[in-house]
Amino acid sequence: MLILSRKKGESIQIGDDIEITIAAIHGDQVKIGINAPKHVEIHRKEVYLDIQEENANAAKNIEGLLHLLAQSKKDSGSVKKNDG
Incomplete structure (x- = not known):
């Protein structure tokens, strides 16, 4: 420094x-x-750290959502029709 x-x-x-x-x-x-x-972002350190934490949490939420969507798509593809 x-x-x-x-x-x-x-x-x-x-x-x-x-x-x-x-x-x-x-x-x-x-x-x-x-x-x-x-174009240069300027933040107080504590604000910057909060932004980083929020971004990390948002990324986790997106990953979880993508997993649920993939699981839902997989489950709907395995549903069998009952033709009677």
Whole structure:
């Protein structure tokens, strides 16, 4: 991990198109501004982790649904007609 010291108003450049600026410092809280292209997703870490968890749960639900659909299709294919 790279650790840099910055003062209020100073910036850090990441690549060609991401700039992080120290906007304010109040006690142990630092406010930062981030300039980045719209296609770059920016989240607080706790929000990002929640999104990852939700995505994983959604994937499990989809897998379960696909399994049920496959089982249903398999069961309906094995139903025998009674011609009397």
